[in-house]
Amino acid sequence: MPSIRSARLLRSLSAGTATATLALGLAACGSSASDSTAATSADQAANGTVTVAALSNGAGTQTDLKVSEVASLHAELPASVAKSGQLVIGVGALPAGFPPLAYVGSDQKTLTGAEPDLGRLVAAVLGLKPVLENATWENLFVGIDSGKTDVGFSNITDTEERKRKYDFASYRQDNLAFEVVKSSTWNFNGDYTTLAGKTVAVGSGTNQEKILLEWQAKLKAAGKQLTIKYFPDNNSTHLALVGGKIDAYFGPNPGIAYQIRQDANTPNPTRNAGTYSGAGASLQGLIAATTKKDSGLVKPVADAINYLIKNGQYAKWLAAWNLSNEAVSTSQINPPGLPLSNS
Structure with a gap:
């Protein structure tokens, strides 16, 4: 992920793509993070609880959120994802991370931040085990393209150019x-x-x-x-x-x-x-969960986000990371994005 000083060149990245701003002292991201570094989030989800802002090293306020599987939303999943029983969540936070959105926590191994936390919450609503895969920004998209990654939660801006290859479910203002x-x-x-x-x-x-x-x-x-x-x-x-x-x-x-x-x-x-x-005066930029185009996953992801919005966990997730001023009222599927002339 580019540094803050190189982020947003030609608006190819989001307003907060590399938000390791003015900050010192948080642990840098290391090797790829899998479900083994998801702390106890999978077990917590099984018990109807997801802890957000865990191991945040002061960047967030640790909060336990009650989240249980919604059977009707699980039924929307593509058969291959439902059968696997897991949601592979891509995060492009290598090599250095970008707090408060995605970085290695205070235990020096667990991927934490607002982005992986929302991925964990969505997985819990869909009745899936969250599997976190940390990669470089470029390899995040390689994973989605190849089908090895189900969905990207990595501060990805919705753009018309990206819509040629991906589907979006918006969840934060850019x-x-x-x-x-x-x-x-x-x-x-x-x-x-x-x-x-x-x-x-x-x-x-x-x-x-x-x-x-x-x-x-x-x-x-x-x-x-x-x-x-x-x-x-x-x-x-x-x-x-x-x-x-x-x-x-x-x-x-x-x-x-x-x-x-x-x-x-x-x-x-x-x-x-x-x-x-971040899109300028004419358009509210949006950050969105990103899936391979026509994979069938974008609707259940959007519906899961809207469930979290309706039931209050979404607002608590944002508040835990001091990002309440980026709230959206609803998750939209493929909303208007940065135009091709400005992507």
């Missing part, structure tokens, strides 16, 4: 966000003119830089100034923010959610000052 120090009174409400007079840091070569540069040009045409700053690494960006050298940092929302949690009990807490769709 958002960017502004991080500011907690004492700041500035908020972003979607109107770029509120950035006039501000100094904002952004990663070079990212989609958020592209958006910020467009806003800067519009403000300049109106006789107003937006100063954009670049820093060599995440730590220096964070130091610039808490040190008052910049007014805000513009980056992937999940990574900012993670950093805010890390800062919460420090002398320099930060907060989220507002989000913006």
